[in-house]
Amino acid sequence: MKISFAELGAPKAGTVVVGVGEDRALTPAAAALDKETGGALGRAMASSRFTGTKGQLLSVLAPANLAVDGIVLAGLGKLADVDALTLQALGGSVAAHLNGAGESEATIQLGALDGVKLPPAAIAANVAFGARLRSYRFDKYRTQLKAEQKPTLKKLTVQSDVGSAAKKAFADLDKLADGIFFTRDLVSEPGNILYPESLADEAMTLTELGVEVEALDEKKLKKLGMGALLGVGQGSVRPPRLVVMAWLGAKDKQAAPVAIVGKGITFDTGGISLKPGAGMEEMKWDMGGSGTVIGLMKALAGRKARVNVIGVVALAENMPDGNAIRPGDILTSMSGQTIEVHNTDAEGRLVLADALWYTQDRFKPRLMVNLATLTGAILVALGSEYAGLFSNNDELAERLTAAGKAVGEPLWRMPLNEAYDRAIDSDVADMKNISGDRNAGSSIGGVFLQRFVNGVPWAHLDIAGVAWSKKDTATVPKGATGYGVRLLERFVADHYED
Ligand code: BES
Ligand code: MN
Ligand code: ZN
Numbered sequence: 001m002k003i004s005f006a007e008l009g010a011p012k013a014g015t016v017v018v019g020v021g022e023d024r025a026l027t028p029a030a031a032a033l034d035k036e037t038g039g040a041l042g043r044a045m046a047s048s049r050f051t052g053t054k055g056q057l058l059s060v061l062a063p064a065n066l067a068v069d070g071i072v073l074a075g076l077g078k079l080a081d082v083d084a085l086t087l088q089a090l091g092g093s094v095a096a097h098l099n100g101a102g103e104s105e106a107t108i109q110l111g112a113l114d115g116v117k118l119p120p121a122a123i124a125a126n127v128a129f130g131a132r133l134r135s136y137r138f139d140k141y142r143t144q145l146k147a148e149q150k151p152t153l154k155k156l157t158v159q160s161d162v163g164s165a166a167k168k169a170f171a172d173l174d175k176l177a178d179g180i181f182f183t184r185d186l187v188s189e190p191g192n193i194l195y196p197e198s199l200a201d202e203a204m205t206l207t208e209l210g211v212e213v214e215a216l217d218e219k220k221l222k223k224l225g226m227g228a229l230l231g232v233g234q235g236s237v238r239p240p241r242l243v244v245m246a247w248l249g250a251k252d253k254q255a256a257p258v259a260i261v262g263k264g265i266t267f268d269t270g271g272i273s274l275k276p277g278a279g280m281e282e283m284k285w286d287m288g289g290s291g292t293v294i295g296l297m298k299a300l301a302g303r304k305a306r307v308n309v310i311g312v313v314a315l316a317e318n319m320p321d322g323n324a325i326r327p328g329d330i331l332t333s334m335s336g337q338t339i340e341v342h343n344t345d346a347e348g349r350l351v352l353a354d355a356l357w358y359t360q361d362r363f364k365p366r367l368m369v370n371l372a373t374l375t376g377a378i379l380v381a382l383g384s385e386y387a388g389l390f391s392n393n394d395e396l397a398e399r400l401t402a403a404g405k406a407v408g409e410p411l412w413r414m415p416l417n418e419a420y421d422r423a424i425d426s427d428v429a430d431m432k433n434i435s436g437d438r439n440a441g442s443s444i445g446g447v448f449l450q451r452f453v454n455g456v457p458w459a460h461l462d463i464a465g466v467a468w469s470k471k472d473t474a475t476v477p478k479g480a481t482g483y484g485v486r487l488l489e490r491f492v493a494d495h496y497e498d
Pocket of ligand 1: 441
């Protein structure tokens with residue numbers, strides 16, 4: 001789909017989309033169109049349930065005197081409450097509706113909206129951003145799609161009275177969408193295609209954007225003493241990797257970076273503590289945390305963010321095998337701390353233990369945020385409405401929460417405390433990788449990771465419930481969501497750029 005911006009004017013073909021506020025309040029563009037159609041829009045609303053509520057859409061056949069063939073009314077709700085997320089949702093819903101209806105060309109007319117706090121350029125840009133986000137597809141392995149199964153919308157024009165300013169406002173959002181799409185692509189790939197080495201190769205493509213990328217192989221990992229990451233990887237014929245990405249966009253390239261760390265289990269069978277068969281195919285997206293880190297680096301480099309950011313992803317495949325780690329094995333992590341493995345399915349915390357320690361040791365970051373599809377327990381607690389947030393630092397937690405709220409990727413803070421920490425003490429090593437029962441499973445994962453951050457301000461986002469979606473939402477088609485790219489891009493933009 002090609003997205004463009006133009007000044008307001010009568011479209012010549014396709015569908016024209018106009019906005020309607022609560023209680024059927026026509027926006028100026030809608031009022032003009034209503035007049036042109038001899039009041040057809042008012043009549044169509046009156047004979048339907050459409051009242052202009054946020055999210056409502058109403059299709060109207062265009063009368064013969066118009067050059068377009070269809071009209072869509074899009075509900076905006078109370079104009080005073082319209083924010084960037086409302087506009088993105090509108091763009092997304094309209095794109096999905098038109099693709100479903102078989103339309104190939106459309107024009108969205110919004111212009112300036114009385115009572116809406118955003119400038120006209122931002123209004124147009126956010127509508128376009130939403131339309132692009134919803135139009136994501138992962139069809140590369142579907143060789144027999146019928147015409148009616150394919151998206152049809154080829155050309156979307158967003159009209160405003162500030163055509164070129166809207167295009168400028170869209171440019172950064174477009175780069176953000178590029179990052180999100182990269183994440184969605186990576187997370188969608190199956191385990192036979194995406195494994196530690198091939199995922200490292202994907203990260204390597206960011207060098208085109210000026211990101212420095214380094215992939216550490218098994219030999220280097222051994223030398224660094226990363227026994228936890230190597231332990232998880234040793235049951236697979238695909239060797240583990242640790243990939244380091246550096247985007248140095250700040251004026252001072254030496255300034256302490258923000259570090260983002262991702263769990264990258266390219267497939268999680270559970271290892272010797274094998275998972276049940278049903279649903280195991282979902283574990284191809286157990287590299288979701290690393291997918292987000294890589295997509296975030298793409299988004300930041302794409303818009304040349306003025307900040308130093310280090311991205312680190314710990315990549316391994318968790319397989320049962322003659323060479324796999326067993327329950328009871330003791331691993332020595334890079335930090336020197338020893339870990340008794342009670343369950344080989346609690347592998348994400350093992351690979352992150354070495355990645356977090358390495359990151360703080362080498363880069364002395366001002367803060368670290370890690371993302372991980374770490375626990376099924378976070379789904380029990382929060383479902384898919386929130387990702388879990390665990391942190392040793394209140395300011396960091398508040399900043400992340402605010403960023404999540406602003407972009408529609410909400411976080412809910414969960415506790416870490418001394419009692420949880422005691423629960424992972426081991427009788428034979430410095431710690432074990434699970435506690436003695438299933439209680440508070442997500443917090444147990446959190447306190448485990450905390451033992452490897454060496455006091456650095458740190459937050460852990462447990463994204464097991466949000467990295468993949470089973471249903472479409474306005475801006476996220478079902479499948480890989482790309483959760484976290486927008487959140488962290490906003491977090492960085494709001495606090496850490498010079
Ligand atoms: N990758 C899983 C967590 C997960 C579960 C992600 C469901 C997405 C959906 C993780 O490695 C895991 O297996 N965790 C175990 C931990 C347990 C053994 C303490 C779990 O949640 O059951
Ligand atoms: Mn697991
Ligand atoms: Zn896992």
